[in-house]
Amino acid sequence: MPGLITYPSFPEDLPTAPLLVVDYALLKSGDETEKGRLWKAATELGFWYLKNHGSEHEVDEMFDVGTDIMRLPLEEKVKFEQANDGSIAGYKSPGANTIDDKGTGDLNEYIVIMKDDILAWPNVMHRAYPEPANAHMEGAIRPFSRKAIEVNLTVLNVLNEKLALPDGTLAGLHRPEVRSQDAVKFVNVQPLFRTVSEDTVLVPGHTDYGSLTFLHNRLGGLQIQMPGSEGWLYVKPIPGHAVYNIGDAMAIMTAGLLRSCIHRVVLPPGEQSRYERQSLVYFTRPEDTVILRPLAGSPIVADAVSKNPEKDWDKGVTSQEWIARRAKARKAANYQGAEAWKKHIVGTEDEAALARQVTNVA
Ligand SMILES: O=C(O)CCC(=O)C(=O)O
Numbered sequence: 100m101p102g103l104i105t106y107p108s109f110p111e112d113l114p115t116a117p118l119l120v121v122d123y124a125l126l127k128s129g130d131e132t133e134k135g136r137l138w139k140a141a142t143e144l145g146f147w148y149l150k151n152h153g154s155e156h157e158v159d160e161m162f163d164v165g166t167d168i169m170r171l172p173l174e175e176k177v178k179f180e181q182a183n184d185g186s187i188a189g190y191k192s193p194g195a196n197t198i199d200d201k202g203t204g205d206l207n208e209y210i211v212i213m214k215d216d217i218l219a220w221p222n223v224m225h226r227a228y229p230e231p232a233n234a235h236m237e238g239a240i241r242p243f244s245r246k247a248i249e250v251n252l253t254v255l256n257v258l259n260e261k262l263a264l265p266d267g268t269l270a271g272l273h274r275p276e277v278r279s280q281d282a283v284k285f286v287n288v289q290p291l292f293r294t295v296s297e298d299t300v301l302v303p304g305h306t307d308y309g310s311l312t313f314l315h316n317r318l319g320g321l322q323i324q325m326p327g328s329e330g331w332l333y334v335k336p337i338p339g340h341a342v343y344n345i346g347d348a349m350a351i352m353t354a355g356l357l358r359s360c361i362h363r364v365v366l367p368p369g370e371q372s373r374y375e376r377q378s379l380v381y382f383t384r385p386e387d388t389v390i391l392r393p394l395a396g397s398p399i400v401a402d403a404v405s406k407n408p409e410k411d412w413d414k415g416v417t418s419q420e421w422i423a424r425r426a427k428a429r430k431a432a433n434y435q436g437a438e439a440w441k442k443h444i445v446g447t448e449d450e451a452a453l454a455r456q457v458t459n460v461a
């Protein structure tokens with residue numbers, strides 16, 4: 100059981116990112132100071148810790164389920180390999196994604212289980228999964244997903260209020276019963292026993308595709324890029340604290356007010372590098388048919404748009420198309436050279452930086 104492993108602690112001497120700590124229990128109770136802290140975190144960095152989220156037990160259970168799936172023989176896991184067509188559901192074997200514009204294969208493996216399949220189980224909405232997922236769908240995967248959905252809905256509602264949107268606007272674009280690319284992802288990286296350098300990239304710099312990311316990790320390795328900086332700072336894992344961030348969809352829908360921060364994953368630092376790195380994510384994304392463009396109905400978003408008339412935030416694609424383009428571009432099987440890689444993989448990195456300068460949010 101991974102929950103019983105005592106990992107070496109995160110090295111004391113490494114610079115870490117100054118993430119705010121948001122208390123979910125206070126948010127849930129409507130505490131105005133805490134709502135203000137969430138708004139500050141979401142608009143300045145787009146990354147924060149979330150404590151008291153009430154899902155610790157469900158998260159522990161999910162680490163066990165994820166480990167069971169990853170322990171299957173590779174030939175069993177690859178029966179569930181993701182397609183290369185931009186769909187994100189299923190298993191991704193090591194090397195199936197690229198980590199740079201040279202087409203270098205990645206070292207990690209993961210399983211993506213779609214929210215629609217989890218809620219509809221035993222009916223299949225997107226695809227089938229390896230047996231440990233089926234066996235634990237009702238006992239662990241669905242309870243974790245329900246908690247994550249509730250947490251993310253609470254966060255959406257606070258952001259809705261702060262954006263002065265009509266009540267329920269964001270919730271109405273993220274209805275759990277409507278088809279979307281919402282998913283649980285469990286990532287696994289075998290220990291590399293220091294055969295590679297500490298800054299070996301496991302997941303290259305990227306912004307997340309969707310709206311909200313609820314992330315749980317036990318070892319270091321996640322790094323973020325501070326606004327206006329080219330360097331990377333570690334996000335130190337803190338027991339009981341989820342890491343939480345904003346994705347592209349929310350950045351686009353708010354004309355850059357909410358920040359989709361660039362982050363990456365490198366090998367866990369120091370002694371931690373000798374351990375298997377696992378992480379668990381719940382991604383909330385807009386419903387598949389939502390067109391990505393700034394939201395109507397918020398004076399604050401309208402103001403951000405008008406301050407930068409040159410910038411076209413209207414992406415002209417649906418949430419599903421936005422995700423499919425980027426997922427497809429990451430696949431090693433689809434690699435077609437450096438220029439195409441850079442062009443097709445890109446998210447909102449440039450726009451978010453520009454909007455921040457113009458609106459001076461920070
Ligand atoms: O594993 C992590 O800590 C982060 C993973 C990540 O950034 C992602 O899956 O989008």
Ligand SMILES: [Fe+2]
Nearest residue numbers: 305306307362
């Ligand atoms: Fe990410």
